[in-house]
Amino acid sequence: MPAKVSQKKNPKRNPLGKVFAGNIGALAVGLKYFFDPNRITLLYPHEYIKLNKGYRGFIVLIKEKCISCSSCARICPAAAMRMLSVKVYNEKLKKYMIKKYPVINYNRCIFCGLCVDVCPTEALYHVPYHDIVYENMNDMILSLEDFQKEPENIEFKEGIPVKYYFDERRGLVKTPYMEELEKRNEKEEKNQKVEGEGEKGAS
Amino acid sequence: MISLQDMIKEALGNNIIKIEDNKGYIDVVVPLEKLKESAIKVKQLGFDHVKSVTAVDYIQKKQFMVTYHISSYLNEELSRHVLGLSTFIDRDNPHIPSLATIWTSAEFQEREVYEFFGIIFDGHPDLRLLLLTPVVAALKPLRKDFVVKEDSINIEVDYAAYNATKWW
Amino acid sequence: MEAGTASSGSGIHLPGMEIAKASKNRYEVMIGPAHPGSGHMRIFVEVDGDIMVKVDPDIGFVHRTMEKLAEGREWIQNIPLFERIAILDACNITLPYVRAVEKLLGIEAPERARYLRTLLCEINRVASHLYGMGIFGVFLGHSTLYMWAFGDREVFIDLAERLTGARLTHTYPVFGGVRRDIPDDFPEDARKATRYMRKRLNEYAKIFLNNPNIRSRLENVGVLTKNQAAELGLVGPNIRASGIRYDVRLNEPYEAYGDVDFEIPVFEEGDSLARAWARVEEVRQSLNIIDQVVTWLEKHPRENFMHEKFWKTAPKLYKDVYEGKISYSPKYRIKLMPIFASLKVPPGKSFARVEAGRGEIVYYVESNGDIFPYRVRVVSPSFRNVIAFKYVMPGHRLMDLPAIYGSFDYFPPAFDR
Amino acid sequence: MGSDNKEKKEERLNLLYGDLDTVAKMAKESLIKGKIAKMVDWATSFSLWPVHLMTSCCGCEIGAAWGPRFDNERFGSLPWVSPRQTNLIIVEGTITKKMACTLRIVWEQMPYPKFAIAMGSCALDGGIFYNSYNIVRPWQVIPIDIYIPGCPPRPEAVARSIIELQKMLKNKSLASKWILESKREDKKYIIPKEDLCGWRGEKVDLTTRYD
Amino acid sequence: MHMYTMLPFFTIALGVASIAAAYYVVKIKDLVYASVMLDVLASIIASMLALIGYGIVAAFQVLIYVGAAVMFIIITISMIGARGKETKEPFLGFITGTFLSIAIIIIVMGGGLFKLYARPGYVSPSQAAAGLLSHYFPVIVLIIIAQAATIVEAISISKRGEKK
Amino acid sequence: MMALDTLTGAVVMVVSSVIMGIGAYGVASSRSLFRQVLSIEVIFNGLLLLVLSLLSFNAIAATYFGILIISSVAAEIIVVVAIIVAYLRSTGSLSSDELEEERA
Amino acid sequence: MTFAYSPLVLSANALFVVPLVILALLFAVIYILRWILKASYDIEKKEPYKKIPFESSNPPRGVGKARVPFQYFGYLIMFLTVEPAVVILTFIATSPHTLTFKSILFYVIMVVIFTPLLAYAAHESKRIKEWILG
């Protein structure tokens, strides 16, 4: 079915209706939302959105999987990823070899994910968070070691995770993300236990 | 029902140097002197606006190609097609008659081509710089002899000597 | 004011063509870059009293030289590059480039990919129209509309994020297909979102478009007749508000638009209000399309959203990735073959157009068989709309400037490229 | 002769202003200390008003960041129109050569104490446009306090940057120190190397008036 | 202390202020500020009127004269940009001014006119309105008509009309 | 009581005459039309004060007089300013010298 | 009551003394703040654009004090003519109840006279093309 054209006109109103109905309608809608605010605000540092797995956040390298094929660096549109020559001790040949590994510069990275998608061995992956800020530009040029670590997740420390789901009446509605919270609680309990035992042991 | 190509052939007569059906549009090449005349004829056919004014720098041939991609809004039959009206001009002395007097919609685009390639549109009502500052426009950035350098993908240093500040 | 001669041939009259009478008390006001009423551009306005007599848009504050950079970048790297023209309409903006290159490569995306592209295009169109309406609201001092539009835009951004993994810069269509398939719970969410949005549009009309205050600002302001709009070569809802029946989706259906059922709203008046209404109606139609496309996607099997040529060469790992068996990988993501990193495109010229949110976007791509394009020419919708400022605004009052500006839904980075 | 006089005048002015500066500084020191300094820092941190300077496409996310879902007005920060009443500048992405001059002027026209955030990879190292001939890096034009990577960064990241700035303000008491010292001492004072749009040589005729 | 003992002191203070304001009206270079000073002068005059017993007139002075008439002048000047050469002839002006004021002072003081002033009794607004309505009805109607005529007159004078 | 009133009256009258003198100075010395209008207004203010203080024996009549004269002065200002605007429009200048030249 | 409560002193205090004191205080505060919070002289020298007028952050062109909108001058004229009439009307309306009929009569006369003229004036003022100065 191809598209059709539908001829339309600006809705017309008689002057009296324009003044009264228009104003009253606008005020009524305003008042409705004033008394029944449909808030969708995320209280950011106290809550954070638990992003889906597919979110293209910061990138982490799994060094073991990397085969030094340079695809990621070649496809990177911002030249944010570059190959760094590293001397690696080869167990089999028992000698040092020069191997290339990618490093990333977040000053340039545009989080397009092309490098992750193109890597033939899935040596790169995204972590689903994207809210880190820096005071210094040099901190954003990662060394090979840093590139293998997941960046510190500050929001996790400060807030509880929430999820937004769609609702017909209210659009986006947020709820605490229970699974994540439970997981965290378990972890904390474990930690406490471990600490407690440690204390006991110490005493 | 005659095809568009025939229609244009008929209208422009022997002004045409070359006409070909490119991917997505019909390309008509006319000589520089006949550009304005053909433009008026094409406009009478019902092509009422310019979609894009493009120049391409063929640095080996020492030529610029200037293309006007034109189409129609008011004529629904023509609006399915895009016509490319091209002409070749000399690279050393880039002058071309302006079509902004025929299609108002070409006005800003010609200004843009002017600042990026240094092609001068004779008879343009208001030929000024549009996007660039004078300093940058002096480089004529879209010509092929102005090259921007891409960064290489390798850092050719040992890891021990890797220095973050050296990146830029 | 030599502009008077500009269209002597056409015989169509626009206020900006009038040669302004020399008046002693011209007053030049700059609606400049650091200014809420302008954003990323500067408008030199000469007012005589309260009437604008000469308007000269001075643009290029966001000119980031994309056409030049594209000549030094590989074919695939240009997709994220051109996306930055208008990141709020990312899929629509990159689609014609992808289509032009596909034409050169001689391939066409499989059906499922075409539907997926249509889906994202429409989501983006809704988001882009909502953005435009929000900004329009701010221009008229109506902050509530801004907030509402941006709040409801989040719904569609969230949809897009679930689909592609990024809020705005999706880089979704690639040559021969798309990068991801829809997640499992997507259709249900999308339907809820469209139902919600349809309800909200009525409230928008109540608080904004039918609000007598706003109506009086917009009615009979910035009127463009059919012929004038055609002469200026404007695009998108702006011409459809003037009564021109032109929409690339109608005249040259691409992707899945030939198969879905929708209407193209065309208004008669051609004033700012009609332009605003045209956008609202278009959002309605986009919601219809989203519903249909989602239903189609649900019914059809999940395969073949990459061109055969690439899909067949995929080794096992790629299927693992697609099925999400790797712990940190999302489901239904496909991997790009390393060939993408050094793709060579056969020589030739091609031309593609697509109806983006703000109007028609046109790419002209020329290749000489290298791994870089030889020349890429982009004409973005805002680029073709900006000329309207010069010719429509004169003759109006200074306070009409935001009303006209906003009604054209102009996005400066899209102009400057 | 004339230039001599000018120099002398300048010198005298310098002397005079130097004295006045020290006196003003003493007055400030006696006024702003202890509780009041803390109060100033607190107030400034909860009243970071970004000036409305849309430089590039990151502006979309700024819109979202002050929109209802991420509502940065919760932190007391309200986008404002005129630089004279603001104290924060968020560089939203690419700064082109044409825009650089504007950025600098906006920065100069803001009253002390003021802060800057660079948003988006374009504002850090050019991002995808790193080799473009028409862009400048904003940190070459104004001193930047906080950088946000991403293209565009998520609105949460913008919120995070404001939170970080608030923390910095409170921990390092930037605002009160700035008032005391009349300038930032922890940041280098930046004067753009390039003559951005001829703004240093340009002579502005402001004296003509109609009589 | 009876309150009216203070009357002359207030009068003197206000008088000095009003003379200063009048001086500035004539002297300040920028015409907008000069007319703002006229506004100040008129308000001081209003308070002097209130002081010598014409409260209602003072209120009218503030409402009509200060709030509207002088405002009108200020707005007009600030719109027109207050151009125009200002050739001063201070000598002529000085002679005229001194002559006028001395003449009036001589008439008033020498003729003993100043003795005429006696503090008027309190006039309540409704009493005054009643008088106006019952005795001067035609006069006020005439004034209204005159005002109305002024609209047409002023508009037809000051608009540009069809000619270019 | 009486003496105080007389003193007040004297002060008011002297002040008003001085104000009128200043106004006259302004009218005579300046050639700028708007300045002349302003000076005339100064004279008017002085006059109002003088007349009302002289009329104090009949408070109600003086009140009427004040109200009516203030209203009519407002009307007069409109007409004068309108004339000045018309004059400015035709000659492009605001100086009364040219007015005289035109007359001559 | 005390001396301060005598009507003349009360009004003098209310109209002059208290407002003037507040004015002076505010002015002093502003002036001192302006001086204290000034950036140091050498920074001001390096920031030449700080003290130029704001013009959307462009290098300024032209002057501010020039001729500006004149188009609505007609409304100004209407305002100044109607205001005295209206004030007289309200003044008349305070007459005692016995004279109400006469004041209504006056009101009617005024409305009758002013309505057509105001309509005319508003109509004229709306035709903004005729109000351009110069």
Add this chain to the structure above:
Amino acid sequence: MNPCYYACYIVYKVIVYDIIFYPPVYQFLIIPGLITAIIIAIFIIWFERKAAAYVQMRYGPWEIAPKIGGATQLLADLTRYAMQEIITPQTVDTLQYLLAPIVMVVLALLPLEAVPLTSVKPYFPIPSGYSLLVAVAFTTLSPLFITMMGWASNNKFSITGSVRESFMITSYELISVLGLLTAAAMTRSYDLVKIVNLQMSGKWLGLINPIALFVVFIAVLMSTSGFPFEIPESESELVAGPFTEYSGLLYGLNMGGAYIRRWVFSILITLVFLGGWAPYRPTPGVITGYLIPSLIVSLKAVVIMGIMSFLRSVYGRYRLDQALGIAWEILIPLALLAFGIGLAEAYFGII
């Protein structure tokens, strides 16, 4: 009697009767005056932002004091303003530039000196039988200085803004004068005490003549650039109108200035149309005769300001000529009509 006690008593008397509750000081500075006005302005601006946030599906200022909904937000803003540099650009006329906002604020408060806030005789700052006329007259003084601010700033946006402001003056002043003085037609008096006392029986003038109340309400919105008429400071083409060049505390004053004027008008509306301190009847004494009625009046005025603030979230802004047109074609006829109705009601003895 203990002399020490006596001295204390005298000091107390002086402080209470000659300083705090001395009518000019009290009314200008304390209860409806400067201090209350600033507090109310702070509260109302916060409320305005908060109400807008409610309608706009978000929280508004919150993080600063989460427990009370961020109510201290404006304190932070004020402090921040006060501690920012006050830039005086080269081209301004410095003295006028500094003086204009201050004079504006002081003059804006002047009408409060003319109104009685109690029916107990000694507490009238300006004892007169035509206090309504005087108060209305004083309200016409302060807008002039907004115009002057723009002129002193010598900036294109400021001057255009100030000219717009002056046109707005022409449109609202007449309406507010006519609307407020309708009360005089209905009660046959300019005396506010009398007007309020007449309303003690529950016949509030606003209920008897709602058109007049409506008209004045709109005029106040116009005069203080409230939302449908936020034209002089319209940010989308004139950056901040007359206030563009102002920074630091001076801008704080300006921002407060509009709210202070709105506050003063609200007090006037309360007194004239909404029964003033009714149903409370003041009795002699500082607390019962002066403090309580002024508090009642303030409370009513706050409600009016809240309603005005709410409109921000529903309306955009009109064009200048539309606002003028509305004023002259709809509101002034309405105001005249309201006046006629008032006269008729007085004639038929409804009041």
